Amino acid sequence: MKIHMKTFLRKQQGILIHNIANFLWVCGASTFLSLASTGCTSPENGVNGQVIVYNWGEYIDPETLELFEEETGIKVIYDEFETNESMYPKIEAGAVSYDVVCPSDYMISRMIKNDMLAELDFDRLPNAKANIGAQYYEQAKGFDPENKYSVPYCWGTVGILYNKTMVDEPVTRWAQLWDEKYADNILMQDSVRDAFMVAEKLNGFSMNTLEPSELETAKNALIEQKPLVQAYVVDQVRDKMIGSEAAIGVIYSGEAIYTQQENPDLEYVIPEEGTNVWIDAWVILKDAPNKENAEKFIDFMCRGDIALKNFEYITYSTPNDAARELIEDEEIRNSPIAFPDLSQYDNLETFSYLGEEGDAVYNELWKEVKAY
């Protein structure tokens, strides 16, 4: 009897389910389609079309985007990424077609090598031609040898941030990061290339070296330094130095002015042995759907007053000489941290792309250091 009832129930349920399923299929499919298609319809265009920009998070003053839209009638569709490494696969996969991107130096050289960038016509970029300082284009040759593909947007150096109350001598050299009296008071960058840059510059090598003997020396230097290092960190250098938790650390110059404002005991220095000059630059993708608008966007960002707004918002050094002229605070305009005179230093370099094999070699050596 029980079995009979179960089969009966199953039958009834079967009919019921069939009905419900039919009903749901119809509503479900229609809602899905309408939702998917709202995704499909492109966001409203400006009178003069649109431009799709892919930039670092918090790396532009939102007001400049509004000004651009007002002045040109071009709608900006703005998207953000967090690392070069997460940006690259998204562009490569072609899920979304961007126009303008702002990668860092070595990533630009990788994109050039993989034929992903469009050549720029500087006649259509008058502001970029006139306002960006010649020394920055010179520096950019490290990753864009003919200055054909990129327009510098932000730049900076990597140096040593130290707490004047915690050291008893002026800090001027990378070698001082190997001094035993600072044991447990040293902060190193927790990223392959940045860490190796320090060890390579210490030994007078190029920071783009692939010479096995030089790499071995650099690796051994890092292993030798390891017992003295309090921590390998990225962002936390900033907060730890402000909180006086360490005496001396490797930091990007863009963070240095901010840390000094929070803690006046801190001092930033570009080491004598030379260092990394990093540049983030605008590029236009080869498959950009709105090339003309992309040019207009880049050129607008190079206008003095606009670049100034962005400098004040981001606080990283601007390569825009016209914007620098407009900075009212003399201390910042002439700050040796924000605007060091690059010609005074030897051995300044910019990262270039080492190829997949080169990256693998570095990663392997870094693993050996971290595991030691």
Added chain:
Amino acid sequence: MTNALKKIYIGLIIFFLYAPIGTLMVLSFNASKARTKWGGFTFKWYAALFENEEILSALFNTMLIALLSALAATLIGTVACIAMTGMKRRTKSIMMGITNIPMLNAEIVTGISLMLLYISLGIKFGIGTILLSHITFNIPYVILSVMPRMKQLNPSTYEAALDLGASHTTAFFKVVLPDLTPGILSGFLMAFTMSLDDFIITHFTKGIGVDTLSTKIYTEVKKGIKPEMYALSTIIFVTVLALLLLVNLSPEKKEQK
């Protein structure tokens, strides 16, 4: 003695669970942007939060996607459960296996596969693709919480309803559904939280300029996370806490009556 130990143990557990959230809440009132320096008490981050359109639109997207995806997944998942009870044992366990795989699967695999699927189908990336993805990974969670309820159902009640003259639809809504409701509700809540939490799948399937809170926070990594985010997290935490208190207190009242 054992009582004291018990209390200390519980205290420790609670401390480790809530110390990070506590730190965040304290920092949301810190006038200085630096985590290691107390710059005085302020509400300015809360004021700044409500003026920050980007964060607010990310919050809106997050809530919208969580709500819609949880609703859709609950509907689909519940119907799937009803269908599965009508299946033969073998097919049923195969179906259960199929729905369990996405849950055990690494999120990054799901994320990348969905991205590739959308590309090959030519679907434009946008809020629609995020929603579809969230519905996809939410369904198994709903099935997981409705299925046990389904097994406990007494088939005779449904039959009795039919015998007493109810139509199939009425019998379903009056007899079967009320018994399933607790499972459906917990499935819905589970789906809602999973969707709120998700970063990886959203990261791969989001379109240009569409951000949810998790992807928005992640893009701030380079320049340091803004204190507005601490403020927002504090508000969300307090809201959830209040809701939980409400939910946990209300049944008692009913019983008292």
